Amino acid sequence: MTTTEKKRRTQAERSAETREKILQATIDLLFEQGNARLTTAGVDERAGVSSGARVHHFRSKVDLVVEATKHTYDRAAELGRQRAEKARTSPNPLREYAQDCLSVYFDWPFIAALEVVVTARTDEDLRLRLHPVLENFHNTMRTTWIGSLVAAGYDPAVAEEDLALTLNLIRGMAVNTLWQRDNDRHIALLDAWCAERAGRIHLRRSA
The missing domain is CATH 1.10.357 (Tetracycline Repressor; domain 2)
Known part of the structure; x- marks a missing residue:
């Protein structure tokens, strides 16, 4: 495996991990606060990601x-x-x-x-x-x-x-x-x- 291939795989794994964190944060907040109080900013904070990282996966x-x-x-x-x-x-x-x-x-x-x-x-x-x-x-x-x-x-x-x-x-x-x-x-x-x-x-x- 080349260095480039190894780096590409690592980036994919990081992206999948970020996506999982965002989804789990959304689920947790839906359970704790309800949909009416759910905000994208709140999800970003709970997941520990930037708004840009979240928008990369979920725009709205x-x-x-x-x-x-x-x-x-x-x-x-x-x-x-x-x-x-x-x-x-x-x-x-x-x-x-x-x-x-x-x-x-x-x-x-x-x-x-x-x-x-x-x-x-x-x-x-x-x-x-x-x-x-x-x-x-x-x-x-x-x-x-x-x-x-x-x-x-x-x-x-x-x-x-x-x-x-x-x-x-x-x-x-x-x-x-x-x-x-x-x-x-x-x-x-x-x-x-x-x-x-x-x-x-x-x-x-x-x-």
């Missing part, structure tokens, strides 16, 4: 929040794929799916993204740019987890229905947690829900 606040949301859900999707693969041999794969959803919707990824989604309701430019990010995440997870449930013995139509019902149940609980901290109660309800659905599937297999 919209660029920041869209890419930060994508970054967040890309990481969640990768973890989801790993969990879905393991769930193929689980006695209750729906509970494994619920656990995967809990890691997203009961934690900072959902809160940070929700801040952006609420703003997008009345911001057409943001909505149009955010929509494909969220659609890609949900379509990827739906396809991945349907495959796991089917591999575990579910009928495809039943798998799709159970996933949709469980996801919407958890999202509703997640909104409640913003002002009502009762995670133990929510988890107990999820355990009961998943056990009931698993029992129904077991009876169907035995019929």
